Amino acid sequence: MSDPARPTSTAAETPRKSASTEAVVPRPSTENVHRRRRAHRKHRGVGMIWSALAWIVGLGFFFPVLWMVLTAFKHEREAYTDPPTLLFTPTLDQFQAVLGSGMGLTLLNSAFATAVSTACVLALGIPAAFALSLRPVKRTQDVLFFFISTKMLPIVAVIIPLYVIVNEIGMLDNIWALIVLYTAMNLPIAIWMMRSFFLEVPPELLEAASMDGASLATAVRRVILPLVSPGIAATALICVIFSWNEFFFAVNLTAVRAQTAPVSLVGFITGEGLFWARLSAASTLAALPVVIAGWIAQNKLVRGLSFGAIK
Amino acid sequence: MTKQSTISRAEGWRRRGPLLPALIFTIVVTQVPFAFTLYYSTQSWNLVRPGSREFIGLRNYLYVFRDSQFREVALNTVILIAGTVLISAVLGLAVALLLNRTFRGRGVVRTLVITPFLITPVAGALLWKTAMFDPVFGLVNFVLQPLGLGDVEWVSQFPLASVMANLIWRWTPFMMLLILAGLQSMPTDVLEAGRVDGAGPITLFRELTLPHLRRFIELGVVLGAIYLINTFGAVYMMTQGGPGVESANLPFYIYQRAFLGFDIGQAAAMGVITVVATILISTLALRLLFKTFTATREAA
Amino acid sequence: MAEIAYKSASCIYEGTDTPAVDRLTLEIEDGEFVVLVGPSGSGKSTALRMLAGLEDIDEGTITINGTDMVGVPSKDRDIAMVFQNYALYPNMTVAENMGFALKMRGLAKDERRRKVERAAQLLDLTEMLDRKPAKLSGGQRQRVAMGRAIVREPQVFCMDEPLSNLDAKLRVQTRTQIAALQRRLGATTVYVTHDQVEAMTMGDRVAVLKDGLLQQFATPTELYDSPVNAFVAGFIGSPAMNLVSAPVTSEGVKLGGTTLPLERDQLAELHEHGLTSATVGLRPEQLEVAHPGEGVDVRIDLVEELGSDSYVHAHLTADDTGEPATLVARSHSRTPGRLGETIAFRKSHGPVHVFHPETGQRLAA
Ligand SMILES: Nc1ncnc2c1ncn2[C@@H]1O[C@H](COP(=O)(O)OP(=O)(O)OP(=O)(O)O)[C@@H](O)[C@H]1O
Numbered sequence: 019m020s021d022p023a024r025p026t027s028t029a030a031e032t033p034r035k036s037a038s039t040e041a042v043v044p045r046p047s048t049e050n051v052h053r054r055r056r057a058h059r060k061h062r063g064v065g066m067i068w069s070a071l072a073w074i075v076g077l078g079f080f081f082p083v084l085w086m087v088l089t090a091f092k093h094e095r096e097a098y099t100d101p102p103t104l105l106f107t108p109t110l111d112q113f114q115a116v117l118g119s120g121m122g123l124t125l126l127n128s129a130f131a132t133a134v135s136t137a138c139v140l141a142l143g144i145p146a147a148f149a150l151s152l153r154p155v156k157r158t159q160d161v162l163f164f165f166i167s168t169k170m171l172p173i174v175a176v177i178i179p180l181y182v183i184v185n186e187i188g189m190l191d192n193i194w195a196l197i198v199l200y201t202a203m204n205l206p207i208a209i210w211m212m213r214s215f216f217l218e219v220p221p222e223l224l225e226a227a228s229m230d231g232a233s234l235a236t237a238v239r240r241v242i243l244p245l246v247s248p249g250i251a252a253t254a255l256i257c258v259i260f261s262w263n264e265f266f267f268a269v270n271l272t273a274v275r276a277q278t279a280p281v282s283l284v285g286f287i288t289g290e291g292l293f294w295a296r297l298s299a300a301s302t303l304a305a306l307p308v309v310i311a312g313w314i315a316q317n318k319l320v321r322g323l324s325f326g327a328i329k
Numbered sequence: 330m331t332k333q334s335t336i337s338r339a340e341g342w343r344r345r346g347p348l349l350p351a352l353i354f355t356i357v358v359t360q361v362p363f364a365f366t367l368y369y370s371t372q373s374w375n376l377v378r379p380g381s382r383e384f385i386g387l388r389n390y391l392y393v394f395r396d397s398q399f400r401e402v403a404l405n406t407v408i409l410i411a412g413t414v415l416i417s418a419v420l421g422l423a424v425a426l427l428l429n430r431t432f433r434g435r436g437v438v439r440t441l442v443i444t445p446f447l448i449t450p451v452a453g454a455l456l457w458k459t460a461m462f463d464p465v466f467g468l469v470n471f472v473l474q475p476l477g478l479g480d481v482e483w484v485s486q487f488p489l490a491s492v493m494a495n496l497i498w499r500w501t502p503f504m505m506l507l508i509l510a511g512l513q514s515m516p517t518d519v520l521e522a523g524r525v526d527g528a529g530p531i532t533l534f535r536e537l538t539l540p541h542l543r544r545f546i547e548l549g550v551v552l553g554a555i556y557l558i559n560t561f562g563a564v565y566m567m568t569q570g571g572p573g574v575e576s577a578n579l580p581f582y583i584y585q586r587a588f589l590g591f592d593i594g595q596a597a598a599m600g601v602i603t604v605v606a607t608i609l610i611s612t613l614a615l616r617l618l619f620k621t622f623t624a625t626r627e628a629a
Numbered sequence: 630m631a632e633i634a635y636k637s638a639s640c641i642y643e644g645t646d647t648p649a650v651d652r653l654t655l656e657i658e659d660g661e662f663v664v665l666v667g668p669s670g671s672g673k674s675t676a677l678r679m680l681a682g683l684e685d686i687d688e689g690t691i692t693i694n695g696t697d698m699v700g701v702p703s704k705d706r707d708i709a710m711v712f713q714n715y716a717l718y719p720n721m722t723v724a725e726n727m728g729f730a731l732k733m734r735g736l737a738k739d740e741r742r743r744k745v746e747r748a749a750q751l752l753d754l755t756e757m758l759d760r761k762p763a764k765l766s767g768g769q770r771q772r773v774a775m776g777r778a779i780v781r782e783p784q785v786f787c788m789d790e791p792l793s794n795l796d797a798k799l800r801v802q803t804r805t806q807i808a809a810l811q812r813r814l815g816a817t818t819v820y821v822t823h824d825q826v827e828a829m830t831m832g833d834r835v836a837v838l839k840d841g842l843l844q845q846f847a848t849p850t851e852l853y854d855s856p857v858n859a860f861v862a863g864f865i866g867s868p869a870m871n872l873v874s875a876p877v878t879s880e881g882v883k884l885g886g887t888t889l890p891l892e893r894d895q896l897a898e899l900h901e902h903g904l905t906s907a908t909v910g911l912r913p914e915q916l917e918v919a920h921p922g923e924g925v926d927v928r929i930d931l932v933e934e935l936g937s938d939s940y941v942h943a944h945l946t947a948d949d950t951g952e953p954a955t956l957v958a959r960s961h962s963r964t965p966g967r968l969g970e971t972i973a974f975r976k977s978h979g980p981v982h983v984f985h986p987e988t989g990q991r992l993a994a
């Protein structure tokens with residue numbers, strides 16, 4: 019059964035649907051019922067295989083992450099074994115060691131840069147998205163394409179002058195330099211994404227509110243924002259993911275004081291030899307916040323990643 | 330008449346107002362540095378030789394194009410992006426089809442599948458370099474041992490492929506998400522009509538599902554390529570571009586030239602070349618794609 | 630209360646050359662129920678939105694009680710609007726929806742509640758006050774939209790096809806409710822619809838628009854009895870008036886083999902214009918079915934049975950010009966004839982409408 023169309027064609031027949039068609043057909047002949055049942059059973063068997071395969075694939079993708087988390091709870095000697103150790107007594111030693119060696123500060127830096135830049139993105143992006151959707155400016159299309167084209171600008175093309183400028187103004191190793199850059203990095207995505215949420219609001223709502231005597235600001239606050247707040251939350255989560263994971267700016271523009279969590283991982287490979295368990299603990303700590311943010315935002319992830327093009 | 334036109338001009342500014350902070354901020358933070366990059370690319374400027382800075386026109390570009398390492402790196406970049414994007418798209422399609430059925434735990438499986446995309450890239454890269462690809466203790470060799478392939482030094486023997494493997498692991502979920510969204514936006518009545526017309530599952534897939542998915546796959550490919558051009562952490566963590574520049578991509582190579590070689594002028598020229606190539610390819614593709622996806626309300 | 634006047638008001642959308650509403654002049658009296666009607670794209674919504682302050686008035690002006698409205702934002706015009714898709718605030722309950730305008734006006738909470746409850750009672754919405762719009766049926770949503778408009782006790786109601794999302798039966802029912810409500814509240818109302826039956830049954834006066842131009846502004850009976858041009862004649866009435874181009878003779882016009890006599894002043898005007906042919910209009914109810922030879926001979930194409938009446942669609946048999954003209958007659962008999970049978974249509978009552986063959990303007994009264 020290597021028939022790739024199976025899943026799509028079966029998806030159309032949700033159980034509820036087939037039940038309702040049966041209800042419409044008045045009293046089928048017994049023979050028909052039998053045939054249908056048999057077909058149903060065969061269907062179920064094939065379906066189980068596909069479901070099992072889906073689970074295997076899912077676990078396969080997840081396994082490296084799981085392994086990382088497991089390793090984080092091992093003693094160093096259990097991390098290097100051939101064959102790999104599956105059963106072990108978990109320990110929190112590695113986490114203690116990692117946090118003791120100063121990773122706490124980098125986590126705080128990451129959290130600060132992420133939170134503040136995301137807040138800035140929303141502060142700049144919500145009005146902009148509004149001006150590109152519900153109350154569109156002239157040449158909306160051009161502005162939108164300007165924003166998206168900045169995402170096509172490979173970061174590497176601007177890193178040199180940024181380094182020079184940041185250095186000149188004495189902002190090297192300063193978290194605020196990262197905040198500014200992360201805001202610029204996420205703003206286009208956020209504007210496109212939030213715009214797609216704003217476009218789902220019927221424009222008559224604004225008109226109705228203005229006829230009801232609300233000023234534009236009130237109408238936006240009382241009518242529009244409550245409607246788009248789930249979208250804004252999803253946008254914020256996506257900005258969180260991108261800025262937390264950012265590495266290139268961070269590695270070039272920070273050193274000690276403003277180092278972020280991903281950069282701190284570099285320290286674990288440059289020492290003499292690798293400490294896998296400790297590295298895994300550090301990686302787990304660095305990855306955990308965004309993995310959770312992404313899990314929460316997963317239904318809106320596509321929209322953010324596709325600049326709102328795909329709902 | 331004049332009265333009205335002044336009113337609409339005021340209205341124009343009222344509409345523009347909310348947009349301006351974001352627009353100005355973006356221009357200042359992205360375009361101004363790029364203008365500097367353009368300027369630096371005309372300078373002979375190496376930080377190791379202070380005071381050596383001078384205007385040399387387009388000669389940096391000449392040096393860059395003559396640099397065989399640059400050509401190798403450019404090729405690496407193309408291979409890395411194209412390979413990752415295409416393989417991820419195929420795998421993503423397969424996984425999306427698996428996940429487009431209703432089955433017990435579907436939400437959980439989807440959550441599991443997307444995790445590689447969420448995890449911090451450098452953490453993921455380290456994970457592959459160590460736990461997966463380590464010649465002695467790595468899981469890949471452990472799994473391959475029964476097949477008699479147990480002692481490959483993946484990262485040093487196949488550096489580019491190793492990086493790509495990590496990237497595919499990371500980007501397949503991305504493709505899967507886009508394609509799954511496409512599958513779920515497929516109107517079921519079309520499939521039903523096709524089935525009534527006597528099409529079998531393979532025909533249905535080829536004639537109806539794939540054409541519908543095409544735009545989604547295309548969008549995934551273009552967006553994936555745009556995101557992937559910025560790949561840096563994986564190379565940095567897994568191979569440091571080595572051996573030689575065998576696994577370096579443009580961001581890494583430019584970084585090396587600028588921050589380790591201190592050759593600002595040439596690094597800037599390479600940056601400009603990267604941008605021009607990226608923008609040429611992606612603007613066209615994106616304009617076409619977004620036309621089909623987004624409806625716009627223009628100013629009234 | 631309010632008198633409204635459109636004075637050569639035009640609206641030109643950006644990026645278009647032709648005005649969506651072209652020099653519209655209308656004088657609407659206090660407390661009047663005026664319906665704007667016309668085919669799709671004729672500028673009805675635009676005209677209404679200009680009054681509501683949702684579109685700019687690019688030329689001319691609109692006054693309410695003599696006050697120029699150009700540049701006055703809609704929130705300061707004291708107008709309530711019912712939108713086609715209702716535009717209820719999805720995040721607010723029915724009560725909050727209805728009370729929003731009062732809240733914006735700064736009314737105290739219990740005052741607000743009292744007004745909302747009174748309106749809800751009027752519209753039979755009392756039980757739904759705490760529900761969100763998503764949990765209401767289409768008809769209920771429509772009533773909430775009405776309620777949101779009436780709690781404000783505005784000078785003017787604007788309604789843009791408020792019934793078009795309802796099913797046929799509910800539409801008829803709500804039609805009469807809205808008309809009754811308006812009489813009771815006495816607020817000047819401008820109502821947009823593309824449904825001429827709605828226009829005729831609800832409006833004190835009806836303005837017929839086409840391509841942004843006002844065709845006629847009159848009472849329903851006037852529109853029906855003396856449409857100013859062939860467009861209005863064809864637009865008002867269902868089924869539509871029969872409009873046939875016919876050659877002019879000395880006593881009237883030649884229809885099929887027979888002559889349809891015209892009034893003396895109609896003939897005089899035809900001669901005055903030197904016209905040899907004219908567009909004549911006969912409403913289906915002005916024609917009755919007769920035996921062949923007793924009128925214009927026609928062959929039956931289709932019989933529409935409506936229960937009490939039937940409509941007979943037929944074409945002229947004696948027509949020698951290429952495409953035979955078709956006519957519709959209303960018959961009180963259920964079996965006026967069979968398909969393909971030759972019968973005759975005879976004019977029963979009322980005057981024949983005559984229009985200029987090129988301009989479509991009505992000739993004589
Ligand atoms: N925002 C707009 N921009 C440009 N042209 C518009 C806009 N809105 C309407 N038009 C044009 O103005 C004309 C009048 O539109 P309007 O909406 O007033 O028609 P309508 O009579 O309400 O039609 P309908 O019965 O279909 O609602 C149409 O030709 C329409 O295409």
Ligand SMILES: [Mg+2]
Nearest residue numbers: 673674675789
């Ligand atoms: Mg309309």
